[in-house]
Amino acid sequence: xxxxxxxxxxxxxxxxxxxxxxxxxxxxxxxxxxxxxxxxxxxxxxxxxxxxxxxxxxxxxxxxxxxxxxxxxxxxxxxxxxxxxxxxxxxxxxxxxxxxxxxxxxxxxxxxxxxxxxxxxxxxxxxxxxxxxxxxxxxxxxxxxxxxxxxxxxxxxxxxxxxxxxxxxxxxxxxxxxxxxxxxxxxxxxxxxxxxxxxxxxxxxxxxxxxxxxxxxxxxxxxxxxxxxxxxxxxxxxxxxxxxxxxxxxxxxxxxxxxxxxxxxxxxxxxxxxxxxxxxxxxxxxxxxxxxxxxxxxxxxxxxxxxxxxxxxxxxxxxxxxxxxxxxxxxxxxxxxxxxxxxxxxxxxxxxxxxxxxxxxxxxxxxxxxxxxxxxxxxxxxxxxxxxxxxxxxxxxxxxxxxxxxxxxxxxxxxxxxxxxxxxxxxxxxxxxxxxxxxxxxxxxxxxxxxxxxxxxx
Amino acid sequence: xxxxxxxxxxxxxxxxxxxxxxxxxxxxxxxxxxxxxxxxxxxxxxxxxxxxxxxxxxxxxxxxxxxxxxxxxxxxxxxxxxxxxxxxxxxxxxxxxxxxxxxxxxxxxxxxxxxxxxxxxxxxxxxxxxxxxxxxxxxxxxxxxxxxxxxxxxxxxxxxxxxxxxxxxxxxxxxxxxxxxxxxxxxxxxxxxxx
Numbered sequence: 001x002x003x004x005x006x007x008x009x010x011x012x013x014x015x016x017x018x019x020x021x022x023x024x025x026x027x028x029x030x031x032x033x034x035x036x037x038x039x040x041x042x043x044x045x046x047x048x049x050x051x052x053x054x055x056x057x058x059x060x061x062x063x064x065x066x067x068x069x070x071x072x073x074x075x076x077x078x079x080x081x082x083x084x085x086x087x088x089x090x091x092x093x094x095x096x097x098x099x100x101x102x103x104x105x106x107x108x109x110x111x112x113x114x115x116x117x118x119x120x121x122x123x124x125x126x127x128x129x130x131x132x133x134x135x136x137x138x139x140x141x142x143x144x145x146x147x148x149x150x151x152x153x154x155x156x157x158x159x160x161x162x163x164x165x166x167x168x169x170x171x172x173x174x175x176x177x178x179x180x181x182x183x184x185x186x187x188x189x190x191x192x193x194x195x196x197x198x199x200x201x202x203x204x205x206x207x208x209x210x211x212x213x214x215x216x217x218x219x220x221x222x223x224x225x226x227x228x229x230x231x232x233x234x235x236x237x238x239x240x241x242x243x244x245x246x247x248x249x250x251x252x253x254x255x256x257x258x259x260x261x262x263x264x265x266x267x268x269x270x271x272x273x274x275x276x277x278x279x280x281x282x283x284x285x286x287x288x289x290x291x292x293x294x295x296x297x298x299x300x301x302x303x304x305x306x307x308x309x310x311x312x313x314x315x316x317x318x319x320x321x322x323x324x325x326x327x328x329x330x331x332x333x334x335x336x337x338x339x340x341x342x343x344x345x346x347x348x349x350x351x352x353x354x355x356x357x358x359x360x361x362x363x364x365x366x367x368x369x370x371x372x373x374x375x376x377x378x379x380x381x382x383x384x385x386x387x388x389x390x391x392x393x394x395x396x397x398x399x400x401x402x403x404x405x406x407x408x409x410x411x412x413x414x415x416x417x418x419x420x421x422x423x424x425x426x427x428x429x430x431x432x433x434x435x436x437x438x439x440x441x442x443x444x445x446x447x448x449x450x451x452x453x454x455x456x457x458x
Numbered sequence: 459x460x461x462x463x464x465x466x467x468x469x470x471x472x473x474x475x476x477x478x479x480x481x482x483x484x485x486x487x488x489x490x491x492x493x494x495x496x497x498x499x500x501x502x503x504x505x506x507x508x509x510x511x512x513x514x515x516x517x518x519x520x521x522x523x524x525x526x527x528x529x530x531x532x533x534x535x536x537x538x539x540x541x542x543x544x545x546x547x548x549x550x551x552x553x554x555x556x557x558x559x560x561x562x563x564x565x566x567x568x569x570x571x572x573x574x575x576x577x578x579x580x581x582x583x584x585x586x587x588x589x590x591x592x593x594x595x596x597x598x599x600x601x602x603x604x605x606x607x608x609x610x611x612x613x614x615x616x617x618x619x620x621x622x623x624x625x626x627x628x629x630x631x632x633x634x635x636x637x638x639x640x641x642x643x644x645x646x647x648x649x650x651x652x653x
Contacts, residue, residue, distance in 0.1 A: 001652060028633055032633070045485040048482065048617055051480070055483075058474075059479045060479055061473060061474055062473055062474050062475060063473075063475065063476070065466045071465065079510050084461045084462035085461060086461040124627060135630070136628045136639060137628075140631075153629075154630070156629050160631050163631050163632075179527070180636050181634075183468065184628060184639065192554075206612065212614065214615055220627050220628060220629075221627070221628050221639035221641065222640045223640045225584070225587045225620070226641065229550060229583040238591040247609060247612075247615070248606070248609040250605070250609060251483070251604070251606040251609045252606075254605055254621075255569075255604070255605050262502075264623075265499060265569060265571070266572050266621065267625055268626055268641070269620055269622055269623075269626075270572070270621040271617045271618070271620045272576075272618065272619045272620060273618055273620065274615055274616070274617050274618060276617075277577075277617070277618065288461075288465045292468035292469050292472055292474070295469060295472040295473055295474075296471070296472030298474070432652060
């Protein structure tokens with residue numbers, strides 16, 4: 001599925017070649033961010049809710065092992081089978097094993113970013129299992145042979161014409177049709193057939209409750225429930241950080257989740273699974289895949305509080321103008337950029353630099369993760385451990401030489417201003433990375449320092 | 459060592475210093491009228507609310523509203539004459555042709571228009587999803603203000619239960635809202651006056 005991996009900056013450059021498209025992408029996501037603002041402002045207790053959610057998640061981080069053991073015990077008492085996977089490969093093998101045991105070679109799947117992280121679909125396909133993604137956005141990107149570009153809005157990077165063409169080719173809709181109602185209806189019919197004929201359904205988990213052994217799955221489309229309630233076997237996959245202590249804590253999280261994600265007061269369906277229905281098998285796979293390592297990183301463990309609402313992406317000026325695919329990670333945007341280096345520092349060293357550090361992500365995060373601080377701290381770690389690319393290192397070193405010598409700094413500033421005035425072509429060219437998709441500013445006549453020295457004398 | 463023990467021991471080793479649960483995790487919502495708020499939220503999510511005085515009126519309204527619709531199912535004994543589709547099937551796949559299901563549900567939540575339904579009220583979990591159109595009947599006084607109150611009321615969940623807020627929807631094609639993704643295409647809530 002993954003194509004040649006480009007660094008974030010290079011991929012963004014490609015993304016930015018089509019200016020009207022980038023503007024559209026930017027505005028679409030900003031619109032979602034505004035819906036979140038409107039919705040959150042209707043709750044006077046919004047900030048207290050965030051504080052409570054962050055506090056509960058902090059408790060979770062510090063009691064993770066006990067909560068997981070309690071969850072496992074209760075789930076087993078409820079007749080659910082619990083599996084543990086140390087890494088992606090083990091997770092994928094468990095899923096394959098369960099399907100093989102039941103002689104099943106076709107499965108429906110609702111949204112699960114964890115299975116994206118584990119590259120499960122590719123693995124199962126290689127082993128002769130067909131997986132159909134049933135969330136409309138996910139089905140769209142699956143038919144395009146692409147990963148989702150956003151954790152909540154998987155096909156947000158596509159225009160309706162792209163989807164019309166895709167459905168014409170795969171689902172036999174009329175050529176040139178772009179009406180969302182018509183296209184959605186076609187997908188409904190196509191996927192209803194899958195729900196009715198597949199014996200296995202895989203879902204993600206939004207929250208797992210230690211106290212009851214139950215888990216909650218939220219969707220707007222109803223695809224998780226359609227799959228799970230018709231299948232003989234339901235497999236639910238969760239990163240271990242999805243655990244919450246008590247059922248009543250869902251009150252806090254369900255009030256925050258959809259409002260932060262899309263501005264809805266709650267998703268259409270918040271499905272509470274506890275026991276399999278008569279004759280059905282229910283399995284839960286609890287996955288580590290680097291999370292226990294992240295838990296040990298003092299500066300970065302808070303990233304495990306994430307409830308996957310996507311608010312940090314919708315607000316991020318870099319995400320909005322570079323698109324989810326440029327992050328080359330299952331989870332894109334600011335939160336993805338602090339999760340990804342934990343998984344692989346070599347592959348993901350570029351991501352913490354894909355930020356302006358403006359802090360908007362931290363401001364909208366419903367569980368108050370210090371996202372922009374962590375982006376900054378990852379840069380330190382990556383530089384110290386030698387993962388920063390040479391070009392960036394040279395730039396940073398030159399910068400520190402200039403900034404460390406006041407006279408040299410003054411001289412360079414003056415030189416820069418003169419050059420920009422006298423020979424603008426020296427900076428307004430493709431060799432200057434700041435000139436890409438931007439116009440250079442008018443150079444000021446003098447620096448603040450010169451102005452200050454001159455005016456202080458008066 | 460099993461993966462389970464390996465994961466748990468690494469967590470034990472790496473987890474941060476113990477902190478307590480926050481003291482306040484429940485909040486009060488103040489609405490002038492809980493029912494008005496409930497109706498207001500449902501209007502926003504394309505759901506019609508109909509107050510009925512008693513079961514006779516419910517049956518009459520159901521007849522009017524779904525006139526000419528075939529494959530009508532219900533869990534409400536007073537509507538058994540109205541229904542023409544028996545839920546007494548062993549395989550939930552047989553429900554695929556249900557056009558309208560009118561189902562008893564437990565209570566509603568004013569802040570978001572969600573209604574709680576669970577195994578206790580359903581012969582088949584898939585029914586509220588597989589039916590083309592959905593209606594719930596809840597007692598008019600069974601409304602809570604917000605989700606905190608909802609979970610106080612819901613001391614424990616059944617084997618399975620769900621908050622359902624409006625018909626199924628998606629906005630995955632250029633953020634255009636479309637009603638009727640995989641689940642119900644329409645939703646009606648009957649508020650039944652006390653008996």
